[in-house]
Amino acid sequence: MKSAVVVFPGINRERDMARTLKLVSGVEPALVWHADTALPSGTDLVVIPGGFSYGDYLRCGAIAARSAIMDAVRAHAAKGGLVLGVCNGFQILCEADLLPGVLMRNQQLRFICRDVYLRVERSDTAFTRGYNAGQVIRVPVAHGEGNYIADGETIARLEGERRIVFRYCAPDGIIDPNWNHNGAINAIAGILGERGNVLGMMPHPENHVEAAVGCTDGRGLFAGLADYFRQAA
Amino acid sequence: MKARVTVTLKSGVLDPQGKAIEGALKSLGVAGVASVRQGKVFDIELDGAYGARAQAALKEAAERLLANTVIENYRVELL
Numbered sequence: 001m002k003s004a005v006v007v008f009p010g011i012n013r014e015r016d017m018a019r020t021l022k023l024v025s026g027v028e029p030a031l032v033w034h035a036d037t038a039l040p041s042g043t044d045l046v047v048i049p050g051g052f053s054y055g056d057y058l059r060c061g062a063i064a065a066r067s068a069i070m071d072a073v074r075a076h077a078a079k080g081g082l083v084l085g086v087c088n089g090f091q092i093l094c095e096a097d098l099l100p101g102v103l104m105r106n107q108q109l110r111f112i113c114r115d116v117y118l119r120v121e122r123s124d125t126a127f128t129r130g131y132n133a134g135q136v137i138r139v140p141v142a143h144g145e146g147n148y149i150a151d152g153e154t155i156a157r158l159e160g161e162r163r164i165v166f167r168y169c170a171p172d173g174i175i176d177p178n179w180n181h182n183g184a185i186n187a188i189a190g191i192l193g194e195r196g197n198v199l200g201m202m203p204h205p206e207n208h209v210e211a212a213v214g215c216t217d218g219r220g221l222f223a224g225l226a227d228y229f230r231q232a233a
Numbered sequence: 234m235k236a237r238v239t240v241t242l243k244s245g246v247l248d249p250q251g252k253a254i255e256g257a258l259k260s261l262g263v264a265g266v267a268s269v270r271q272g273k274v275f276d277i278e279l280d281g282a283y284g285a286r287a288q289a290a291l292k293e294a295a296e297r298l299l300a301n302t303v304i305e306n307y308r309v310e311l312l
Contacts, residue, residue, distance in 0.1 A: 101303065
């Protein structure tokens with residue numbers, strides 16, 4: 001699996017992401033600067049990591065979404081290439097029109113930094129094949145603007161096309177407003193793009209991949225991706 | 234030439250920041266505040282664009298960057 005991690009000014013999770021990609025896939029990812037106009041040739045997976053690109057100026061992800069490298073990311077997605085956006089990366093993909101909707105200020109107005117539980121809604125995607133449908137995983141979140149919203153028609157389409165792949169849930173997998181920590185509509189934590197090759201999610205699976213950290217629930221996402229490309233090769 | 238673009242949240246979109254400001258105004262005892270919605274103002278100086286061309290440039294600026302039209306409306310004024 002040849003992956004590329006896009007680096008914008010103000011991003012701070014690119015090293016966590018690169019470390020995880022190397023650890024799980026065995027291949028060192030390329031770090032690609034925002035002002036570059038092309039991805040390394042043969043890139044399988046583009047990852048937009050978390051952080052605070054451009055200091056969250058204007059709107060979270062708004063400036064990064066309009067930077068030079070994003071045209072290459074758009075072209076990669078248009079030809080079916082996989083794109084993963086985590087946290088600020090999810091916000092950037094929404095601002096870049098690669099995913100619908102927007103991430104608003106958390107309902108309680110507080111920055112939330114803690115572990116949450118996610119229900120994996122389906123296992124038949126390149127991103128979630130390392131999990132079972134209905135499985136509950138524990139991963140950290142760290143965001144002030146993760147409250148997903150879109151117009152009613154878009155939400156109905158996301159639901160109808162089964163494009164909501166992660167939802168915030170209680171430890172037993174029940175969808176419960178008390179465990180929907182940021183107030184996202186329909187407890188949405190992660191969604192797929194129209195063609196299923198773009199995933200945006202607020203939580204950080206890359207931070208739960210090593211036993212030394214106390215939890216390896218995030219590993220399945222990266223192991224599943226590595227396996228997907230191994231089988232495709 | 235100077236222009237101002239005002240970006241506001243569409244009605245119905247939850248505005249937690251506006252709500253917090255509303256609460257603060259009420260706790261200050263400012264009389265008669267019913268509700269507050271927060272928005273953004275961009276003062277833009279145009280270089281060599283007038284009339285319809287200026288309007289077109291500002292519309293493009295607002296739609297491509299200044300406003301996220303999923304949740305926000307914008308208004309352009311030439312000053």
